Amino acid sequence: MSDNQESYRTASLTQLEAEADHILGEEYEHSPVPAQARRSLFSVTMVWIGFPMIITGAMTGSILVLGMGFADALKAMIIGNLIMFCYVGLLGLLGTQKGMNFALLASIVFGRKGYMLASGLLSTLLLGWYAVQTGITGALISSTYDLNYVAMTVIAGLLYVGITFVGVRGLHWIGVVSVPLFVILGLWVAADAASTTSWSAIMAYPGNNGVATMSMGVGLTVVLALFIDAGTVTADFNRWAADRKSSLISTFSAFPFANLVAMLVGGVMTAALAVPNANPFGVDNMFGYMNGKQMAWLSLLAFIFLYCNLGSVCAHCLYNAATGWSRILGSNMRLMAIVLGAIGILVAAGNIWAFFIEWLSLLGILVPPIGAIILIDQYVTRKNSVTTVDWRAPAFIAWAAGSAVALLVEFKAPHWSTAISAFVVAAIAYFILSKVMREA
Template sequence: MSKLHGEAEALDEVDHVLGEEYEHTPVPMSARRSTFSVTTVWIGFPMIITGAMTGSLLVLGMGFTNAVWAMLLGNLIMFAYVGLLGVLGTRRGMNFALLASVVFGRKGYMLASGLLSTLLLGWYAVQTGITGSLISSAYELNYVAMTVIAGLLYIGITFVGVHGLHLIGLVSVPLFVLLGGWVVADSLSTTSWAEIAAYPGNNGAATMSMGVGLTVVIALFIDAGTVTADFNRWAKDTKASVIATFSAFPFANMCAMLVGGIMTAALAVPDANPFGTDNMFGYMNGKQLTFLSVLAFLFLYCNLGSVCAHCLYNAATGWSRILNSRMRLMAVVLGVIGIVIAAGNVWAFFIQWLSLLGILVPPIGAIILVDQYLQRRNATIDRDWRPTAFAAWAAGSIVAVIVEFYAPHFSTAISAGLAGGVAYLLFNRMPEAARAGA
């Protein structure tokens, strides 16, 4: 018992030094951060090499012009979705787990928050594994060592808290702008804008529909976008919240995707593999210039460190609420689990599974939006379970599965969100007796 008391006192001391993270209570106005700080937290999240890889995949599958349209529309949808959820977090000061408690119930929220927190832990492991894999293959260094170093670095950033996310954004974003801009300019020197705009896709055959393209754009950050209250609760007001969200969607995410997309269309490499060597990191190392290789090495650790720290922060915030613990303690525990998965080189097996589970996420955010904007504004946590929320979640997820497997040319993410939101609206308009006490 005394050991537990000692650990609690140690965590209290850490919180006193680094700042309270408000895992279980709303963030008071006195602890809110500046617009610049919250913006750097968000802008550093999607401006990453993984976004550039996604832009390359879109261009390969859709051709350049259609891919740009998918990027633009998908990011505008994300701006609306994440922006509205973020404003809720700002107005109430609540993290996602607390908001979900209002909508799904004081016990029911554990299913929604647990799913999203676990998904984000999985993506932390995947991105940490990608860091180790790219560094190992590019510089012939030990994969396990590079992965463990990356994971420990990312745990350290997360442990600092929201201020750590702010600091890594200050480093990661300028590096991406500098190196991404150079990659675009250098690759453009080999062709013309007219040829890039006319690029038809991999080997001249575009195979991806607009619906699938939109799903790819949205799915990249739908998990973290849904728990946006974890970040936006720190904003001082609605204006700051919207500015911070806009810096991520469409601005940062669009920039990252365009870097990869432009490079891919300009080089027109047959059978390109963006998750192999056909990406901006591989392009920089391919120049075989020592100073550029050193910059690329530092860039990769900082850049993927940003997305990993954000994912781990979300996962730790969610699980700390569920387990009645502290964010910093959970960051260490979950971070170590993620490192083991990544260092074990099994992270690649999780990607398809995480993507499949991701189709369950859009209804969650849609239900919260309908509940808090249209049905029960300023509602409180008033019961253990709210069955209508779960019924709507199930309806949205069923639609997502149907679209995913039987109508793949449509957008799974958009279909799931719309179905979940509409179902929740309809279920709450049913007579009380028909809802069986919901």
């Protein structure tokens, strides 16, 4: 390709990006969101509430109840979601105050170049979860309705890329559709399953086959790990909030409210039915429950619900990934959504997404220290600081310390909470290092 052809292609692409931004709205990948572009409380709440109120959350609630028994699982759900509210809420306030996405915020804490490691890790993890959730969509649809897996997965992936391409408005509208569907169908599933037994029996449910195998520490880690990646990049969403009150209310709509509702739907259903050796990621979930009624209209509704519901979490994950990588590569969020979405679709359609779940979960232990360091830096040691250097050594040393402890807990003390241990150690290490090193 000649230099003239390359220049023409670049100019044409830039013009298309500018036209998309003009029609759909600027996404502010490289600068703070100005006050006049901030969105309403309802809009930001719809963006947040539609993220965790998903069938995957219900599956997680089932896993907790199977492993801990209903009473202990309920405690883990409540405590874990309150911790998430504090964690995500404080990080979200920073995004609202500065108008910055996570990558811009991380550049203050990790450095002009150092932020790329933190933002790149989180953006890649979230792209991985986009692929996994897209694969789950195709797998559930294919196995339930005997439809072609690849076709259903590709359709799902393209739909989710389309939602993400619209930008924050797309996340708003998928929330408007997805949330009412989940509330109505989820509460019906939980109530219908509960009607087969008593609430006292549900509360007394001891766990899978009468055996509780999961400690409270592990239960808390499961609750936290479900959204710790996206929760850490909360500035991507909360930068759109008009003020602190709106930021906190929208965060509360997700944690504890939406996430807890989703987990309880799965938990109540699992405890009520008490299916031996239940498989929440197979047929023993609310989607399988609805199709198990063998009513044509309910099965059709379940089909629509699954695409819309998992479309919400997939679009959010892809939006975070595209926002992060667009900043790192100096690109446009919408262009990156197409590129990264295509990669995720290939992973999902190739049916290799299941192999990534264990690795994504393991890499997830690297995430809590990032949030801890940002919180200590911006609320305690360097309030109102700005980006001054390329690399900030205290941040990376503390990150390494928190992650090292997380690995030790993961393999040597699995009954403790990996996420909480990593967070606490990184926070303490960063506070001490900031005082000792006293660098900018």
